[in-house]
Amino acid sequence: MQQLSAQLSFDELSALHSDDETTEQPYAMFRITAIHRDRIQAIGELGRSYLTSTDLLCPPEFRPTSQFLAVGDWIMAERVEEHWRIKLIVEPKSRLQRLSGDRPQLIAANLDYLWIVTSANQDFNLKRLQRYLALALEADIEPVVILTKSDLCSEVELEEYLAQLQQLNCKLIHAISSLEGTGLDSLKPYLHSGISIALVGSSGVGKSSLLNALAGTQQEVAGIREDDGKGKHTTTARQLFFIASADEKNHGKVAVIDTPGMRELQLFNSQQGIEETFADIHSLAQRCRFGDCRHEQEPGCKVREALEKGSVDPSDFINYQKLLKEDEYAKRRELGSHAEREHQRSFSKMVKAKTKERW
Numbered sequence: 001m002q003q004l005s006a007q008l009s010f011d012e013l014s015a016l017h018s019d020d021e022t023t024e025q026p027y028a029m030f031r032i033t034a035i036h037r038d039r040i041q042a043i044g045e046l047g048r049s050y051l052t053s054t055d056l057l058c059p060p061e062f063r064p065t066s067q068f069l070a071v072g073d074w075i076m077a078e079r080v081e082e083h084w085r086i087k088l089i090v091e092p093k094s095r096l097q098r099l100s101g102d103r104p105q106l107i108a109a110n111l112d113y114l115w116i117v118t119s120a121n122q123d124f125n126l127k128r129l130q131r132y133l134a135l136a137l138e139a140d141i142e143p144v145v146i147l148t149k150s151d152l153c154s155e156v157e158l159e160e161y162l163a164q165l166q167q168l169n170c171k172l173i174h175a176i177s178s179l180e181g182t183g184l185d186s187l188k189p190y191l192h193s194g195i196s197i198a199l200v201g202s203s204g205v206g207k208s209s210l211l212n213a214l215a216g217t218q219q220e221v222a223g224i225r226e227d228d229g230k231g232k233h234t235t236t237a238r239q240l241f242f243i244a245s246a247d248e249k250n251h252g253k254v255a256v257i258d259t260p261g262m263r264e265l266q267l268f269n270s271q272q273g274i275e276e277t278f279a280d281i282h283s284l285a286q287r288c289r290f291g292d293c294r295h296e297q298e299p300g301c302k303v304r305e306a307l308e309k310g311s312v313d314p315s316d317f318i319n320y321q322k323l324l325k326e327d328e329y330a331k332r333r334e335l336g337s338h339a340e341r342e343h344q345r346s347f348s349k350m351v352k353a354k355t356k357e358r359w
């Protein structure tokens with residue numbers, strides 16, 4: 001990752017801060033709004049071409065784009081005739097990533113909140129929510145759990161869902177119905193100007209409907225959905241767009257990133273996030289007699305003790321172990337493929353050197 005200030009000369013920095021919009025500035029700041037394979041769209045710095053997205057040229061050092069660039073990233077671009085070419089990425093304050101197949105894939109960058117969306121029906125799955133929670137906590141992003149489609153269940157059922165959510169290590173929980181408009185006001189306090197939020201959750205839980213409801217009109221979010229021709233709209237790519245902030249005085253914009261429903265969220269480099277998600281179990285585990293306790297039959301195991309007493313939920317413990325194991329496995333695989341690449345690289349270098357020697 002390149003650090004902005006460290007990489008720019010004084011002249012380049014001053015060129016960025018020029019107020020004169022009529023001159024053809026050589027550099028400009030952009031925020032990435034969409035990535036479709038090699039097509040990268042971005043909006044210019046606030047006050048300039050705000051809300052008009054531009055296609056950026058992407059040099060080879062930022063490819064494959066899914067590993068180097070994320071929607072929400074701030075980048076500096078340089079002018080190349082009538083185009084803009086990415087020059088460097090501003091060190092992001094937060095970045096979400098997952099494993100897709102066996103490759104790390106960036107999901108979004110520079111977020112303040114992760115809205116973890118689940119619906120009050122069959123989709124509801126505490127284990128899946130714990131994955132998303134670990135994702136947010138690992139990246140130091142404040143998680144917010146939003147239970148949608150509250151109109152589909154009875155009051156009693158809703159209370160049951162909420163009671164389950166309260167077991168999560170997340171204090172910010174809201175129940176809403178985009179269809180009936182209930183609970184939407186409880187989300188307004190997040191909608192401060194300058195804030196960035198990403199929505200994650202399975203396909204069909206109502207992420208886009210929620211955004212439409214918050215934006216007020218379908219019109220404002222037109223373009224975020226692509227019609228699949230069957231009258232069913234599905235979000236097909238991560239995309240950043242803006243909704244009006246809810247602050248009374250400041251009529252600013254909130255950046256919101258809608259993400260396509262993920263069939264499976266494979267965590268990656270998330271040990272700390274997992275430990276925070278299961279903070280109770282983790283703190284017990286640290287007090288086990290043996291540092292490498294697997295919490296099976298070892299004497300002095302605090303986790304076993306708590307499980308027997310019933311103060312730790314067995315299904316939480318199973319998920320904690322499972323996620324840590326997956327994370328460990330992903331790390332080993334990633335290290336393995338890195339070592340493999342390094343080996344390939346030094347091998348071909350050696351071959352080249354030998355060939356040169358000979359001729």
Ligand SMILES: Nc1nc2c(ncn2[C@@H]2O[C@H](COP(=O)(O)OP(=O)(O)OP(=O)(O)O)[C@@H](O)[C@H]2O)c(=O)[nH]1
Binds near residue numbers: 201
């Ligand atoms: N009853 C009810 N249905 C809703 C509500 N919100 C959304 N839906 C319905 O749920 C379906 C999926 O909603 P979307 O907003 O497209 O879900 P999504 O999470 O964006 O889905 P993907 O784009 O596939 O990730 C649609 O048929 C919506 O009409 C709600 O509050 N109540």
Ligand SMILES: [Zn+2]
Binds near residue numbers: 288293294298300304
């Ligand atoms: Zn133990």
